[in-house]
Amino acid sequence: MQSSEVVPKGSHSHDKPEVFLEWKDLNFSVLEKNSAKRKFMAPVIEKKRILQNVNGHAKSGQLLAIMGATGCGKTSLLNVLAGRVGRSGMAAAELKGEVLVNGKSRDDKGFRRISAYVVQDDRLYPHLTVYETLHLASHFFLPTSVSDDKKEELVNSIIMELGLNKARDTIIGDERVRGVSGGERKRANIAVQLISNPKVLFMDEPTSGLDSFQAQSVMEAMKAVAANGRLVISVIHQPRSSIFKMFDDLLLLSLGRTIYFGKAAAAAAHFRTSANLTCPPLFNPSDFFLDILSPDFRTKAKEEFTLKRIADMADIWSRSEKKLIEDETLGRVYNELELVPDVPTCFEKFDSTRLVRNFKLLCWRAATEQLREIPTMVIKIVVTIIFALIIGGIFQNLGYEQAAISNRIGLLFLISINQGFVAVSGVLQVFPKEKVIVGRERSANAYDTLSYFAAKYLCELPLNLLPCTIFGCIVYWLVGLNPHRFGYFIAILMLEAITAVSLGLAVSAAAPNPEIAQALGPLPIILSLVFGGFFINIASLPIVANWLPYVSFLKWVFQSLSINEFTDVTFKCNLTPSTMCANTGEEVLNRLTFTSTLGESCFGLAMVFLGFTLLAFIILERSSISYIPMGYKGPKFNPNAIEK
Numbered sequence: 303m304q305s306s307e308v309v310p311k312g313s314h315s316h317d318k319p320e321v322f323l324e325w326k327d328l329n330f331s332v333l334e335k336n337s338a339k340r341k342f343m344a345p346v347i348e349k350k351r352i353l354q355n356v357n358g359h360a361k362s363g364q365l366l367a368i369m370g371a372t373g374c375g376k377t378s379l380l381n382v383l384a385g386r387v388g389r390s391g392m393a394a395a396e397l398k399g400e401v402l403v404n405g406k407s408r409d410d411k412g413f414r415r416i417s418a419y420v421v422q423d424d425r426l427y428p429h430l431t432v433y434e435t436l437h438l439a440s441h442f443f444l445p446t447s448v449s450d451d452k453k454e455e456l457v458n459s460i461i462m463e464l465g466l467n468k469a470r471d472t473i474i475g476d477e478r479v480r481g482v483s484g485g486e487r488k489r490a491n492i493a494v495q496l497i498s499n500p501k502v503l504f505m506d507e508p509t510s511g512l513d514s515f516q517a518q519s520v521m522e523a524m525k526a527v528a529a530n531g532r533l534v535i536s537v538i539h540q541p542r543s544s545i546f547k548m549f550d551d552l553l554l555l556s557l558g559r560t561i562y563f564g565k566a567a568a569a570a571a572h573f574r575t576s577a578n579l580t581c582p583p584l585f586n587p588s589d590f591f592l593d594i595l596s597p598d599f600r601t602k603a604k605e606e607f608t609l610k611r612i613a614d615m616a617d618i619w620s621r622s623e624k625k626l627i628e629d630e631t632l633g634r635v636y637n638e639l640e641l642v643p644d645v646p647t648c649f650e651k652f653d654s655t656r657l658v659r660n661f662k663l664l665c666w667r668a669a670t671e672q673l674r675e676i677p678t679m680v681i682k683i684v685v686t687i688i689f690a691l692i693i694g695g696i697f698q699n700l701g702y703e704q705a706a707i708s709n710r711i712g713l714l715f716l717i718s719i720n721q722g723f724v725a726v727s728g729v730l731q732v733f734p735k736e737k738v739i740v741g742r743e744r745s746a747n748a749y750d751t752l753s754y755f756a757a758k759y760l761c762e763l764p765l766n767l768l769p770c771t772i773f774g775c776i777v778y779w780l781v782g783l784n785p786h787r788f789g790y791f792i793a794i795l796m797l798e799a800i801t802a803v804s805l806g807l808a809v810s811a812a813a814p815n816p817e818i819a820q821a822l823g824p825l826p827i828i829l830s831l832v833f834g835g836f837f838i839n840i841a842s843l844p845i846v847a848n849w850l851p852y853v854s855f856l857k858w859v860f861q862s863l864s865i866n867e868f869t870d871v872t873f874k875c876n877l878t879p880s881t882m883c884a885n886t887g888e889e890v891l892n893r894l895t896f897t898s899t900l901g902e903s904c905f906g907l908a909m910v911f912l913g914f915t916l917l918a919f920i921i922l923e924r925s926s927i928s929y930i931p932m933g934y935k936g937p938k939f940n941p942n943a944i945e946k
């Protein structure tokens with residue numbers, strides 16, 4: 303193979319691109335259990351090499367595409383290059399090699415500041431328009447020293463750059479609400495990342511899930527972004543031939559090894575001359591590459607054949623690559639790169655103006671999202687009314703006979719559980735998805751957790767209190783509960799609703815993804831029930847679990863509702879002997895062992911509310927993503943493990 307076919311020899315040796323990124327001998331391995339092989343009954347632990355000796359380089363003004371079969375290590379490579387390999391789950395992993403930025407070892411934190419990463423399943427607030435999303439991002443990601451006019455100008459220029467003008471005032475949308483098209487949503491995601499004017503843009507499969515026309519429009523926008531002097535590195539899946547033509551450079555991976563790295567236009571010639579594999583005429587080269595790079599595990603013979611072909615191609619490449627890369631980087635004069643973006647985005651210093659402005663913007667966003675969710679809210683309220691009418695109908699006009707005592711207790715118990723579940727599940731449906739966006743914004747230092755948390759709480763408060771108030775108003779009067787204590791009844795339900803919301807937020811903040819949050823949600827409610835003294839006598843709990851009833855919010859709610867209901871009421875005695883009767887509410891409370899006052903009981907509930915709120919805040923504050931550096935070796939990584 304001629305080197306000129308792959309990388310035009312020394313063609314860029316003396317120009318000075320703004321960013322020149324080089325990666326050398328990248329190796330990324332994890333230990334994995336192989337359940338097919340066992341030693342002394344236990345599965346054998348093997349070393350899986352996700353990336354093997356991967357080399358390459360890229361510079362500003364270029365679009366580098368990374369392609370390969372599924373599972374070959376594309377996302378892993380992109381993460382390594384971006385310095386964004388998450389620390390979680392990396393206890394048995396090792397990352398070796400070197401990433402250089404303009405000739406110097408990469409300063410990960412600084413590099414993350416001048417680069418942006420568009421992940422595959424990026425989310426945006428669904429009810430905001432494209433313009434509103436970018437307008438907010440401009441305020442969150444740019445400092446107060448940049449004037450509002452300049453921010454507006456920047457937003458408009460990015461909208462133009464990414465061809466989003468037509469969709470400017472359309473809402474983003476999601477699975478539930480119709481919004482912009484898939485391609486426009488992807489471009490809106492990229493636009494948000496461009497607000498801070500990154501010098502390097504990493505993208506993981508920006509066209510997946512789009513039809514070929516939308517994919518084309520996204521990649522055209524990317525080409526324009528690169529042409530404006532940024533470096534764009536993108537993992538891409540099945541590009542159509544017109545998209546393939548847009549790539550400047552191409553990196554082909556298979557089973558974690560480089561099969562080709564160089565000019566995209568010269569790739570087909572490389573396989574023809576070096577491995578005698580010819581791309582048929584009128585064939586999309588990317589399809590051809592995927593065909594020859596994909597291992598085929600359908601039959602033993604096919605597996606052996608394809609694995610050998612891949613190993614041969616990787617060997618051919620590794621023999622030729624050293625010289626090519628040296629040719630490209632030898633004698634290079636690097637730009638002096640400052641690791642601060644053109645528009646500074648580092649907000650380490652305290653800035654009260656920014657704090658106040660962020661709080662207002664966050665309130666506006668939370669309120670707007672809620673107000674545009676009105677159809678969902680209406681459905682929730684209708685369901686609440688129907689449910690309240692059913693419960694009220696079943697328990698209506700309880701009266702003050704002896705039988706009404708247990709009915710009242712049963713009703714209060716039911717109300718406690720129902721309102722708790724409704725409030726927690728309401729949060730679990732929305733917040734885990736929102737957390738993904740907030741986590742991304744927080745890790746880019748867009749705002750502080752306290753501003754976000756306070757804004758969210760305040761703006762969502764009316765909506766969190768509305769269902770329980772409606773429910774309480776209907777049930778209370780239909781059933782005929784203690785006529786003098788309606789206000790307290792509603793207040794207890796409101797306190798319960800916000801406590802349950804805080805619990806939902808804490809669970810969602812702690813859960814790694816929305817699915818786990820949904821699955822975990824009922825657990826604290828069940829525990830709250832179990833340790834609330836409803837099913838087990840608190841006195842018989844083991845000493846280590848003695849404190850649990852105090853954090854059971856359902857216990858406090860039920861106790862408060864009971865004290866409220868049975869204060870200053872008398873019951874008719876129609877039983878014989880009459881000693882079996884409870885003549886006053888106080889006697890009922892004594893039987894329930896609720897001896898505290900309503901104030902004490904509500905104080906207990908308020909403390910649990912504060913505890914959950916604080917817990918949710920702390921988890922959210924501490925859940926910022928952390929990344930592993932180059933040269934990382936996890937504590938559980940054993941370099942001597944056998945290779946897979």
Ligand SMILES: Nc1ncnc2c1ncn2[C@@H]1O[C@H](COP(=O)(O)OP(=O)(O)OP(=O)(O)O)[C@@H](O)[C@H]1O
Nearest residue numbers: 332334352370371372373374375376377378379391
């Ligand atoms: N933390 C990890 N622990 C164990 N295996 C991992 C880990 N991260 C990645 N892998 C494995 O490494 C391989 C490469 O993963 P990666 O996500 O980089 O592939 P990919 O080329 O992006 O695939 P796709 O096209 O499906 O997105 C896969 O087999 C994956 O299961």
Ligand SMILES: [Mg+2]
Nearest residue numbers: 376377378506
């Ligand atoms: Mg991937």
